[in-house]
Amino acid sequence: MKYNIIFLGGGQAGIFGAYEAIEKNPDAKVLIIDKGKMLTQRICPKEKIGTCVNCPTCSIIYGMSGAGAFSDSKFNMDYRVGGDVHTITGKEIVNNTILDVVKVYRKFGFTEEPTGLKYNSVMEEIKKDCIVNGVQLVDTPTMHLGTDGSRKLYTKLIQYLLDKGVEFLTEREVDKLIIENNSVKGVVVTHKGAEEKYYSDYIVAGLGRSGAKKMEELCKTHNINFENGAIDIGVRAEIPDIIMKDINENFYEAKMIYYSRNYRDKMRTFCSNPSGFIAAEKYNDFILANGHAYKDRKSTNTNLALLCTKKFTKPFNQPFEYATAIAKMSAMLTGGKLMVQSYADLKEGRRSTDERLARLNIVPTTEDYVAGDIALACPQRLLDNIMEFIEVLDKITPGFASADLLLYFPEIKFRSTRIEIDKNMETSLKGLYAVGDSSGYGSGLNIAAVMGILAVRDILSK
Numbered sequence: 001m002k003y004n005i006i007f008l009g010g011g012q013a014g015i016f017g018a019y020e021a022i023e024k025n026p027d028a029k030v031l032i033i034d035k036g037k038m039l040t041q042r043i044c045p046k047e048k049i050g051t052c053v054n055c056p057t058c059s060i061i062y063g064m065s066g067a068g069a070f071s072d073s074k075f076n077m078d079y080r081v082g083g084d085v086h087t088i089t090g091k092e093i094v095n096n097t098i099l100d101v102v103k104v105y106r107k108f109g110f111t112e113e114p115t116g117l118k119y120n121s122v123m124e125e126i127k128k129d130c131i132v133n134g135v136q137l138v139d140t141p142t143m144h145l146g147t148d149g150s151r152k153l154y155t156k157l158i159q160y161l162l163d164k165g166v167e168f169l170t171e172r173e174v175d176k177l178i179i180e181n182n183s184v185k186g187v188v189v190t191h192k193g194a195e196e197k198y199y200s201d202y203i204v205a206g207l208g209r210s211g212a213k214k215m216e217e218l219c220k221t222h223n224i225n226f227e228n229g230a231i232d233i234g235v236r237a238e239i240p241d242i243i244m245k246d247i248n249e250n251f252y253e254a255k256m257i258y259y260s261r262n263y264r265d266k267m268r269t270f271c272s273n274p275s276g277f278i279a280a281e282k283y284n285d286f287i288l289a290n291g292h293a294y295k296d297r298k299s300t301n302t303n304l305a306l307l308c309t310k311k312f313t314k315p316f317n318q319p320f321e322y323a324t325a326i327a328k329m330s331a332m333l334t335g336g337k338l339m340v341q342s343y344a345d346l347k348e349g350r351r352s353t354d355e356r357l358a359r360l361n362i363v364p365t366t367e368d369y370v371a372g373d374i375a376l377a378c379p380q381r382l383l384d385n386i387m388e389f390i391e392v393l394d395k396i397t398p399g400f401a402s403a404d405l406l407l408y409f410p411e412i413k414f415r416s417t418r419i420e421i422d423k424n425m426e427t428s429l430k431g432l433y434a435v436g437d438s439s440g441y442g443s444g445l446n447i448a449a450v451m452g453i454l455a456v457r458d459i460l461s462k
């Protein structure tokens with residue numbers, strides 16, 4: 001069977017790309033292939049029985065609607081957040097396409113207005129403190145769907161695509177591409193141990209962070225041009241809501257960027273979840289920290305990532321393996337759980353213990369952790385940067401650098417492969433488009449959707 005467009009990965013980029021294709025050309029034959037299950041079947045046993053049973057394909061990470069399905073779904077309405085594809089396309093096209101995505105959100109039932117549009121005196125004070133302390137505040141309007149809200153939205157959107165004739169194939173893992181005369185012609189996938197082939201002259205690959213390694217493999221196997229990108233590595237911080245009250249109530253999320261004094265490395269806050277929950281992303285042999293927040297279910301803690309962006313120089317060319325090695329070392333120390341340490345213990349140079357954590361005001365919102373010593377798994381340069389950043393954030397949010405700050409290690413954003421794409425998202429292999437997180441240009445829902453749409457617009461024009 002030959003399709004007009006095949007999407008590899010049914011995440012944010014794939015779903016919004018397919019929507020664009022079917023709206024603009026209702027006769028198009030569109031196929032979405034994903035390693036995970038349909039959204040309605042993405043059920044984590046832990047929700048019922050309380051512990052992770054290590055499913056062969058984790059439903060939290062893999063499956064239709066991608067990482068967005070279980071994400072807090074803060075949708076940033078500005079090109080400056082969520083990736084840097086604007087460095088190729090220009091800013092205006094990204095911002096205009098973001099508005100097109102917002103229209104789809106509205107069509108499928110999300111009606112709330114964005115926060116962060118108008119400054120009040122508290123926001124002005126926060127911005128002033130950022131300026132005084134050398135921190136850049138990236139204040140963009142943000143819509144917040146919540147983990148539950150985003151699931152409702154995607155359920156409707158996927159049903160709409162099914163009704164319009166888009167085909168979905170689940171539990172199929174991308175293996176390799178079919179290529180003729182330096183043009184893509186199809187894809188080979190593995191389904192329950194057997195090989196299957198699907199054909200199209202246009203393939204849009206949006207495999208997300210979970211498929212970033214696979215994307216790199218495809219590039220190496222098929223000589224598709226790419227370069228090593230940066231990795232983001234750090235901790236997920238958790239702190240009582242009352243410390244973050246001003247920021248949470250006025251910005252919902254305030255993205256802050258800081259360059260460390262000692263190493264000049266870029267540090268940033270990312271994905272802040274007021275009254276949220278810590279999430280554990282399980283991979284085969286390591287585990288990563290993350291966080292999310294529901295619209296209806298609340299904790300009394302805020303969690304946010306404190307990340308260091310590191311780009312390596314030649315001859316080193318294995319940033320993915322480097323970050324993975326750190327994650328594996330941490331998992332080795334904890335027996336496969338997240339490592340948590342209170343900031344007080346980290347500063348004192350001693351491991352945290354359950355007994356010492358129990359003396360704090362804060363109660364962790366996950367049980368997927370072992371109290372330990374982050375310094376045993378985290379390289380000194382990263383740890384120095386994280387601690388310096390925490391002290392600077394304390395000047396903007398008094399109380400941040402307290403004993404009640406819990407640090408979950410490691411949080412890593414794999415953006416290691418930066419695929420060479422043109423302004424239409426087409427790679428050096430004719431007909432193959434790279435979009436979303438696995439392209440190396442995306443790290444958020446907004447840019448993934450934009451890239452999926454821009455790729456499809458180019459394909460339709462051909």
Ligand SMILES: Cc1cc2nc3c(=O)[nH]c(=O)nc-3n(C[C@H](O)[C@H](O)[C@H](O)COP(=O)(O)OP(=O)(O)OC[C@H]3O[C@@H](n4cnc5c(N)ncnc54)[C@H](O)[C@@H]3O)c2cc1C
Nearest residue numbers: 009011012013035063066067074174208211436437444445
């Ligand atoms: C817990 C969490 C919270 C987040 N919160 C936010 C937020 O609030 N705001 C925000 O903007 N972003 C957030 N993000 C990031 C956001 O979800 C991603 O940037 C976005 O989903 C990227 O879209 P994508 O289409 O590139 O990839 P994804 O949505 O990850 O989709 C990739 C798809 O590819 C599939 N896949 C992977 N490997 C293979 C393979 N080998 N074969 C076949 N299929 C494969 C996966 O199953 C998945 O469905 C969060 C992420 C997480 C994990």
